[in-house]
Amino acid sequence: MTTESKFEARTVTALVEDRPGVLARIAGLCRRRGLNIASLAVGRSEQAGLSRLTFVLEGPPGVVNQCAAQLERLVNVIDATDITNKNHIWRELALVKVGTSTDTRVEVLELSRVFRANVIDIGVDSVTLELTGGREKIDSMITLLDRFGIKEVMRTGRVAVLRGTLFEGEEDGQFQSSRKWANGLPHEYHVTPGVSGSV
Amino acid sequence: MVPRDPNLVLPDNEDEIFYLGQETNINMGKTLTGGDIACEALLNEGVDIVFGLPGGAILPLYGVLSRYPQLRHVLVRHEQGAAHAADGYARASGRVGVAFATSGPGATNLITGLATAMMDSVPIVAITGQVGRAAIGSDAFQETDITGATLPVTKHNYLVTRVEDVGPTVHEAFHIARTGRPGPVLIDIPKDVMQEEGTYDYERDRQIKLPGYRIPTTAPEDQIDAAVKLINEAERPVFLAGHGVIISRAFDKLKELAEKAQIPVVTTLLGISGFPENHPLHVGFPGMHGEAYASLALDDSDLIISAGSRFDDRIVGNVNEFATRSKKIHIDIDPAEINKSVQVDAAVVGNLKHVLGQMIPKAERKSRPEWIRHVEQLKTDHPSLHIPETGNLSGQHVVRGLSNITKGNAIICTGVGQHQMWAAQHYKFTQPNSWLCSGGLGTMGYEVPSAIGAQMAMPEALVWSICGDGGFQMTMMELATAVENRLPVKYAILNNNHLGMITQWQELFYMGDTQADAYTANPDFVKLAEAFGMKGMRVEEIDDVESAIEEANAHPGPVIVDFVIEKVEHVYPMIPAGGSIQDLMEDTRV
Numbered sequence: 183m184t185t186e187s188k189f190e191a192r193t194v195t196a197l198v199e200d201r202p203g204v205l206a207r208i209a210g211l212c213r214r215r216g217l218n219i220a221s222l223a224v225g226r227s228e229q230a231g232l233s234r235l236t237f238v239l240e241g242p243p244g245v246v247n248q249c250a251a252q253l254e255r256l257v258n259v260i261d262a263t264d265i266t267n268k269n270h271i272w273r274e275l276a277l278v279k280v281g282t283s284t285d286t287r288v289e290v291l292e293l294s295r296v297f298r299a300n301v302i303d304i305g306v307d308s309v310t311l312e313l314t315g316g317r318e319k320i321d322s323m324i325t326l327l328d329r330f331g332i333k334e335v336m337r338t339g340r341v342a343v344l345r346g347t348l349f350e351g352e353e354d355g356q357f358q359s360s361r362k363w364a365n366g367l368p369h370e371y372h373v374t375p376g377v378s379g380s381v
Numbered sequence: 382m383v384p385r386d387p388n389l390v391l392p393d394n395e396d397e398i399f400y401l402g403q404e405t406n407i408n409m410g411k412t413l414t415g416g417d418i419a420c421e422a423l424l425n426e427g428v429d430i431v432f433g434l435p436g437g438a439i440l441p442l443y444g445v446l447s448r449y450p451q452l453r454h455v456l457v458r459h460e461q462g463a464a465h466a467a468d469g470y471a472r473a474s475g476r477v478g479v480a481f482a483t484s485g486p487g488a489t490n491l492i493t494g495l496a497t498a499m500m501d502s503v504p505i506v507a508i509t510g511q512v513g514r515a516a517i518g519s520d521a522f523q524e525t526d527i528t529g530a531t532l533p534v535t536k537h538n539y540l541v542t543r544v545e546d547v548g549p550t551v552h553e554a555f556h557i558a559r560t561g562r563p564g565p566v567l568i569d570i571p572k573d574v575m576q577e578e579g580t581y582d583y584e585r586d587r588q589i590k591l592p593g594y595r596i597p598t599t600a601p602e603d604q605i606d607a608a609v610k611l612i613n614e615a616e617r618p619v620f621l622a623g624h625g626v627i628i629s630r631a632f633d634k635l636k637e638l639a640e641k642a643q644i645p646v647v648t649t650l651l652g653i654s655g656f657p658e659n660h661p662l663h664v665g666f667p668g669m670h671g672e673a674y675a676s677l678a679l680d681d682s683d684l685i686i687s688a689g690s691r692f693d694d695r696i697v698g699n700v701n702e703f704a705t706r707s708k709k710i711h712i713d714i715d716p717a718e719i720n721k722s723v724q725v726d727a728a729v730v731g732n733l734k735h736v737l738g739q740m741i742p743k744a745e746r747k748s749r750p751e752w753i754r755h756v757e758q759l760k761t762d763h764p765s766l767h768i769p770e771t772g773n774l775s776g777q778h779v780v781r782g783l784s785n786i787t788k789g790n791a792i793i794c795t796g797v798g799q800h801q802m803w804a805a806q807h808y809k810f811t812q813p814n815s816w817l818c819s820g821g822l823g824t825m826g827y828e829v830p831s832a833i834g835a836q837m838a839m840p841e842a843l844v845w846s847i848c849g850d851g852g853f854q855m856t857m858m859e860l861a862t863a864v865e866n867r868l869p870v871k872y873a874i875l876n877n878n879h880l881g882m883i884t885q886w887q888e889l890f891y892m893g894d895t896q897a898d899a900y901t902a903n904p905d906f907v908k909l910a911e912a913f914g915m916k917g918m919r920v921e922e923i924d925d926v927e928s929a930i931e932e933a934n935a936h937p938g939p940v941i942v943d944f945v946i947e948k949v950e951h952v953y954p955m956i957p958a959g960g961s962i963q964d965l966m967e968d969t970r971v
């Protein structure tokens with residue numbers, strides 16, 4: 183689509199009933215509103231009979247901004263939250279099968295240590311690595327492995343949760359820098375709003 | 382018109398199920414078929430009329446209907462008619478309309494009616510038969526994935542796969558159809574589920590567990606305060622009152638707030654009859670074919686209070702140029718409507734009747750003589766309801782005549798096109814909820830069956846259907862249904878031998894290239910009426926309009942009046958699609 187450059191991406195999490203047809207309703211709604219599902223992860227939640235979804239939706243700003251409200255209209259959706267502008271952490275997982283020879287195997291294993299990837303399988307001419315992280319991390323490892331000859335890449339969609347609050351009485355997912363550490367935030371808490379939305 | 386039993390209006394969206402029916406738990410605990418269970422549940426939902434047409438897959442349900450004489454089945458001629466009749470029944474009564482259809486073609490024939498109801502938030506429950514469970518997915522005879530097909534045109538739908546789910550599903554479907562923002566719900570029941578044996582227990586089966594389904598009632602006080610602050614500060618506020626006024630029965634509250642704060646009321650097309658047209662604060666309807674002064678009042682205002690309206694594109698036109706000088710408050714029961722088209726300054730999510738009730742004590746009593754005078758001046762300067770006098774009969778004359786003779790007290794149904802706009806403009810509605818038309822989907826053919834549904838819901842009321850000759854011919858087979866059920870519906874065909882609105886668009890926007898817009902061989906509608914066993918009349922002169930209407934009113938049965946009107950005529954005012962108030966076209970002959 184030519185308008186794609188004007189598309190905006192939003193990260194949305196939803197709690198939904200775990201029963202047949204629910205995903206079709208959600209996908210149908212996205213299709214009708216012209217939203218592209220860039221990534222989708224679904225799994226059972228901590229509550230019996232309910233699943234949790236994380237998706238990244240892309241679409242024209244006016245439409246994609248409304249996606250959580252639209253999703254909540256579905257009877258089987260318990261709630262949907264657009265967490266793009268909230269303080270959240272997210273991860274993706276990738277399984278990468280790299281071609282190896284006796285010459286290159288050591289180098290591949292060395293790289294995997296640097297990226298803190300797990301070696302989950304070794305064959306005569308390949309090594310399979312499991313890597314978790316943000317998209318950039320996974321992208322750069324794949325780029326580095328490319329010259330060894332990648333046989334297969336399998337990536338999950340993004341999964342996300344709101345960051346827990348640091349202060350009692352506040353809700354999860356708030357940016358807390360402004361409140362207590364107005365004069366500078368300990369480095370590890372520093373999060374740039376909106377960055378995770380710029381897929 | 383008021384609903385025939387004040388208890389039968391839409392519930393105030395209580396969380397608990399709204400009990401309407403005669404409890405028929407006499408069969409509790411007995412072994413019943415799935416079909417019986419569906420009927421028991423329908424009765425407990427207060428259903429008295431079902432519109433439908435049988436077929437193989439739904440025969441097990443029809444097979445037990447005779448055991449439930451309280452459920453009156455109205456046999457239609459086409460399933461689209463069943464859906465529209467259920468819609469007309471629902472709009473006129475405020476109760477859920479019910480339609481039955483068989484699998485495959487029966488079910489797909491319902492779709493236009495479901496989509497019409499979905500767009501206009503009308504509560505319908507449709508029950509369709511499905512092929513037996515073992516055959517589902519095998520391309521069996523008359524198999525359609527109707528839950529898949531109706532996903533986008535229903536509020537919710539179900540495929541029932543176990544007999545123990547039949548009762549709970551029917552109750553849940555009614556609950557969803559009539560609460561919150563109402564809408565159509567479809568229940569697809571495989572043939573063998575209807576034949577299987579189970580039990581029904583009202584108390585057990587009505588327990589609804591819908592963790593994800595919330596019904597907004599009152600709005601949070603901070604939303605109310607923010608909105609009321611804007612109202613109190615405004616100098617030139619105007620209501621944009623939509624279908625929500627009618628759905629939530631907020632007529633009195635709207636009137637109270639409008640009078641207290643002296644706020645003129647513009648209604649949307651579907652909001653017509655939500656505010657009495659003989660009230661001094663009534664302004665008209667805005668947008669594409671609305672009265673120019675209503676559109677101008679919105680444009681000149683400094684605050685638009687959208688009450689149960691969704692800023693539809695036929696009102697807004699070009700979003701960037703819509704009422705640029707005004708702030709906006711949006712009151713809606715559906716949070717997904719907020720900021721969908723127009724960005725608003727204050728959003729209030731709740732049931733309109735409750736929300737207005739919350740606002741009334743907080744709104745300051747005002748008199749706004751200057752603003753009211755300005756709006757009156759707009760009416761004088763832009764006389765949108767003038768009828769160009771060519772000496773020939775036109776659609777406006779007919780509607781004006783109907784309005785005069787019925788004193789604005791009839792229930793009016795319409796199709797879609799020029800006749801619909803003339804009806805909206807020239808009929809002076811005085812009774813709440815007396816205007817039925819397909820505003821959102823714009824469904825031609827709605828006019829014939831919806832009037833049947835409305836008449837069944839309101840047996841004592843005078844129901845006039847104002848029809849286009851095009852739309853009328855899309856569903857005219859349902860006249861047989863009207864005759865069969867002795868319904869005294871009056872059909873006024875504004876017969877211009879054209880798809881009038883299409884001709885208008887072709888002349889205005891397609892350089893006069895009129896293609897496929899004319900009917901050169903319409904049937905003789907008087908003979909047609911007689912063939913159906915109805916009274917048929919023809920009117921060709923302006924002077925004969927009112928006497929013909931009186932004669933039709935005096936006739937105890939259904940009537941068709943064929944009004945032979947000007948062949949080519951445009952509806953004015955007009956703001957072209959996507960345009961703004963700058964593009965307003967008024968009738969230059971006026």
Ligand SMILES: Cc1ncc(C[n+]2csc(CCOP(=O)(O)OP(=O)(O)O)c2C)c(N)n1
Nearest residue numbers: 798799800823825849850851852880881882
């Ligand atoms: C089912 C359907 N098909 C097509 C249209 C497009 N359409 C809108 S108005 C119109 C003409 C309607 O003609 P008629 O019913 O004779 O009414 P008139 O405009 O002449 O009053 C048409 C074809 C529609 N609204 N609905």
